[in-house]
Amino acid sequence: MTLKDLARELGVSTATVSNAFNRPDQLSPKLRAHILTEARHLGYSGPDARARSLRTGRSRIIAVILAESLTYSLNDAVSSELLSGIAEVLDTRGHTLLLLSGRQNAASVPGASSIADGFIVYGLMPSLKLFSDLPPERPLVAVDFDIEDHATVHVDNEPACYAIARHALRTPTRRPAVINLRLTEQPCNGRIDDDQALLSAERTITRARLAGFQRAFAEAGIDPAEVPMWNIEENTFEVCTPVIEEILDLPEAERPDLLLCMSDRIALTVVTLAEQRGLRIPEDLRLTGFDGIAEGQYRAPRLTTIRQDSTEKGRIAARMILGMEPAESRVMTTEMMIGDTCP
Amino acid sequence: MTLKDLARELGVSTATVSNAFNRPDQLSPKLRAHILTEARHLGYSGPDARARSLRTGRSRIIAVILAESLTYSLNDAVSSELLSGIAEVLDTRGHTLLLLSGRQNAASVPGASSIADGFIVYGLMPSLKLFSDLPPERPLVAVDFDIEDHATVHVDNEPACYAIARHALRTPTRRPAVINLRLTEQPCNGRIDDDQALLSAERTITRARLAGFQRAFAEAGIDPAEVPMWNIEENTFEVCTPVIEEILDLPEAERPDLLLCMSDRIALTVVTLAEQRGLRIPEDLRLTGFDGIAEGQYRAPRLTTIRQDSTEKGRIAARMILGMEPAESRVMTTEMMIGDTCP
DNA sequence: AGGGTGGACTGGAACGATTTAGTTAGCAGC
DNA sequence: GCTGCTAACTAAATCGTTCCAGTCCACCCT
Structure with a gap:
């Protein structure tokens, strides 16, 4: 069941169905209500995130690339506080968090990562080949290390x-x-x-x-x-x-x-x-x-x-990535x- | 710089470039080497994950939906051990971890989630509307609660x-x-x-x-x-x-x-x-x-x-999702x- | 009546890959 | 010289959306 199927079923254009989900002001409330009701009825649960992200170029996903293994990072108090600060900000802005480890199978990073809208990189060494593989036009914030041409967050x-x-x-x-x-x-x-x-x-x-x-x-x-x-x-x-x-x-x-x-x-x-x-x-x-x-x-x-304050460090990095504050070099x-x- | 651009630049078909990245056996080693070299040279860092996931229907992303806020879940020893077990298995199989909270803005869940290949749901209540919004054909494993028609992992x-x-x-x-x-x-x-x-x-x-x-x-x-x-x-x-x-x-x-x-x-x-x-x-x-x-x-x-053993609980859930072990009801x-x- | 306005909706071209069903060339076998 | 086979490559359809550029129609103004 795709948006197109639904449109055909209802005798409207795909554009209208899309608008019903994304821009309520573009169609009459009555038609919109009808479309949404029928959608639910026919088992269509909204636009597919994959197609949407291809078309719009945005996924509302922020990738966090961690120096250590995920296993370690999730158990360590400092890095999990950082993550929790990041998550807090992303959550309130309707973004989600993709966790990647820059360590062992760094190979999987470039592949999976190009889905993300931005990157927060934690504690990696700037010489890593990894960085050259990330899409250069998307924002990147470095936490606890320095890398040229990118915003960083540190403590003194x-x-x-x-x-x-x-x-x-x-x-x-x-x-x-x-x-x-x-x-x-x-x-x-x-x-x-x-x-x-x-x-x-x-x-x-x-x-x-x-x-x-x-x-x-x-x-x-x-x-x-x-x-x-x-x-x-x-x-x-x-x-x-x-x-x-x-x-x-x-x-x-x-x-x-x-x-x-x-x-x-x-x-x-x-x-x-x-x-x-x-x-x-x-x-x-x-x-x-x-x-x-x-x-x-x-x-x-x-x-x-x-x-x-690692939590706050995470919040700052997240805000920088989302453009809520200037992405500059910052020392806490x-x-x-x-x-x-x-x- | 897209795959198509690169193909045009090199005078080969897009299929060939795609094969150079995905199926080495489909073209001569010499041409493949040439394509990869030129790709790097021209600043093309591999197929775009968004387009790829649309076309193939797979993203190599597994979503974990947590009952509590991400902030809490990342700081709590039990749930972060669970996550760490999940991450460990996903990591070795080249998958990545998308973190979602089922709590406050549950609205963002269905939208973002349809990008994932499977779902691990932790400690939620099965009555949640959330579940009906998840793509029904993708695998779902429930951890620490019961839900009909899905695999579950528990302790005694x-x-x-x-x-x-x-x-x-x-x-x-x-x-x-x-x-x-x-x-x-x-x-x-x-x-x-x-x-x-x-x-x-x-x-x-x-x-x-x-x-x-x-x-x-x-x-x-x-x-x-x-x-x-x-x-x-x-x-x-x-x-x-x-x-x-x-x-x-x-x-x-x-x-x-x-x-x-x-x-x-x-x-x-x-x-x-x-x-x-x-x-x-x-x-x-x-x-x-x-x-x-x-x-x-x-x-x-x-x-x-x-x-x-929350870590092992996570490992089991992850293995079930990836089809490495039968997705059934399991009591540890x-x-x-x-x-x-x-x- | 004619012209202008704006609201409601539509057609169809992207987005950037993957994949199926070929086509072509080269070569061996008879 | 013809057939058959394989390796190497390609053309084009497709994935499910979004969104630009319209079209259509009803209504209002003069």
Whole structure:
């Protein structure tokens, strides 16, 4: 049952049926009512979205391309908050959300994606071939990374990390350490040696966060090069655990008494594993996080962290895509939250 | 730049270009290579998904229609695990995920949805007009509710709740209580009075869970009608909090010493608020959850709960939609996890 | 009566691909 | 030289809409 069938059945033109569904003002109310009634009666449930999107060039679909697998992204608090902000705005404007992963089968991205009216890309590396395959005329907003000729949304990573490190270093500290998130060029889950290719040129956020920490170290008279660093490959409890166990199980003389973590997930894992070992927080171990996820604030000890509003970040990106606000480069401010883990 | 333009430019037919992209065996490798090279060169990034989906009738998009708002669904551990299972399967088969909410602007659903090749519907009520608007010939799988003529995926709610309640009632209990999730016909966030229209006929899961609890009560010689019940409208910390405060702040003689909760989120909120009040778990208060979310197992006290594998539930639904397994009615088993909150 | 106006409806050309049913050329076999 | 076969390619119909450019008619104004 197509629009054409329906038109023939009713003895009107296809244009009129189309108007009955799309432009009520173009035909008499009586005829319109008749058409809609008959449509329902004959089992026609409105114009086919496929044909419509071909003809109009618009689908009311916005694609979100995520750096990690969908599985990860949906479970991670930060990226699902981002998605939820995006969804919120799209929903109110009658748009829908298509989820794509830029990771494994990136092949499927260009194919499926050309159906979308716009793209929100989260945390990818700008060098990816992927970008050249996206239809160049449709809007694209980059979140948490930089790419030329496109709008971006960020938080003030460097100043925020500087501020929280400065706060942490006000309390005398013997052995500070940093737990990075996806910092190294090559995958590395564990201690970062001197000789490892350190900073991937493209990981702009991670680099900015580390730079903030290091600025505070230098200012406090600590040589940043002397501060031990670990790296975490994926922001999950499971992947964090072995690395953190390695740190906490160091002999007491070597064990850090301050851990600057690049995410709350990492920090929460530290809390869990430290509790299991009977370490007292903050007496034996102080730590800071990043993100300000809800889970970190529900229960004692509440995390000392940088709160970024990922939901709002998503809203902004969505509004930019829909043209509700200028698509420009935007840096959001964050807020330091002093919790119990580093008073 | 369209396929037709490219064909003209190269002096071949559109069919040949189409074959170059879709059926390598239909033309000489040499010509194919030439076409692909030139395509890239001239800025043609493959067949347009809109036109293709119109012509072939397939889009490689599966729509997931969620009962709650997208914002909620993306933040809730259970539904995002479900999504993640779905995404995992779709991803490996080159399909993508379109997220729709069946709630507020249900109007946008039929319009946008006819682009999808199939539908996974989560937790909706089958009476919704929505269903009649979906293209009837495309596959539909219902998750966590029943609808005629369609495949469904479930867990064994009643037996699972019976089992955990039985376990909880083995320890002598003076004042058991139940905290339901979305049980009442009319929205109600708080104590359920006798005169409230109790069981929405359509909320099959919730009803099944309560039935399981009540069977165990009866068996333990407790009149189910005497057990006080509360109701929670939305499975979030914020919405749970006032109700749980109401319960925990009852005079000690009235305060329940066993709380059977219909979700881990509710149970976790109880843990948080009980800790704040200095109540000892399980000495002063025992409680059980439902879902088995990761957050409930990380930190002490670990929840005593029913673990359902929502990720696997999603995988099954996705496989059914893609025809990788028979689309029939399926009941998954759950596992009781004895944690610290009700040993 | 003639001209102008505007509302209601229609015809048919796109939109950009896929696919069926060919056509053509080359070559082997007899 | 004819037939038959295959590989390589093409012409044209088709998918289900939308929307531009009209047509038609009733009505009003002068």
